[in-house]
Amino acid sequence: METLQDRELCFPQFLNASCRRPKHPRSETVLMFTLLSFISFLTVTLNLLVIISISHFRKLHTPTNLLLLSLATSDFFVGFLLFFQTFNMYSCWFLGDVLCVLYYLLIYVIASACIGNMVLISVNRYVAICQPLHYSSQITVGRVTTCTCLCWLCSVLYNSILMKDNFRQPGRFRSCSGECVVVVSHSAGVVDIIISFIGPVSVIMVLYLRVFVVAVSQARVMRSQVAAQQSSVKVTVKKSELKAARTLGVVVVVFLLCLCPYFCVTLSGQDTLIDASSAAFVICLFYFNSCLNPLIYAFFYPWFRKSVRLIVTLQILKPGSCDTNIQ
Secondary structure (H helix, E strand, C coil): CCCHHHHHECCCCCCCCECECCCCCHHHHHHHHHHHHHHHHHHHHHHHHHHHHHHHCHHHCCHHHHHHHHHHHHHHHHHHHHHHHHHHHCCCCCCHHHHHHHHHHHHHHHHHHHHHHHHHHHHHHHHHHHCHHHHHHHCCHHHHHHHHHHHHHHHHHHHHHHCHHHHHCCCCCCCCECCCEEEECHHHHHHHHHHHHHHHHHHHHHHHHHHHHHHHHHHHHHHHCCCCHHHHHHHHHHHHHHHHHHHHHHHHHHHHHHHHHHHHHHHCCCCEEEECCCCHHHHHHHHHHHHHHHHHHHHHCHHHHHHHHHHHCCHHHCCCHHHCCCC
């Protein structure tokens, strides 16, 4: 017969080696589970709409939108991870040590890919605003596609190397059965901080400060310019680029606000020790950013609102719908 002590253990058959099940007040558990499940569902749904929109409509196959597609893909997977994290916070880990390492590797890969996408978005806006005459020749669909693929590939390779000690002996850092823990050494953590946070954030901030200065000067010229017939076309193009810079600037700022707490936690310790409970807040904050991105698109981009209407009403199933002028 199962005793009370057995129900409190993750693995009752391993009495001396088993972890105890996490205990939380029932009201807190229900509230957090409902909230995080809703955020997860919203994240998956909204980013799936972004993916379908950009992938389906040919008019949206621009370099900027392909970067948004890569970002939406990572945000889409974030939604699934959040749903899994919701269950993991209130239960034991039953999937084994190897899957534990792979789970956190997936988290790190998605985080690195998101940061890489933000750097690419910043470079894209920098060239569009500061070097507009060279934009069409330097930033092409083919080059952007290559850069996004390299971004994902480098994220996988880099984080695999970062977690090589955990792959050599999975479970070596857990204290009991039913716990999912990975450890990154202090030296590797310092390198990771520089490569994954300080370096990319510095690049993003420098590029967007430059974009901001140029955008302000261009806006002043527009307001003071007496529009001639030919110059009005140029002004329209500049306005569209400035609007895109403003929108993506909001995306970048929100991303940095959600990302900084994770790296602040990383910097606070001698070793980077991450388990399902201690990382819950910073990981979920990072996850929540993935829900905000599509909402920002919906607020600033008319093409996204229009494409969502066509998707929801199943208009995309009609022949030739991919050629719809959605801009």
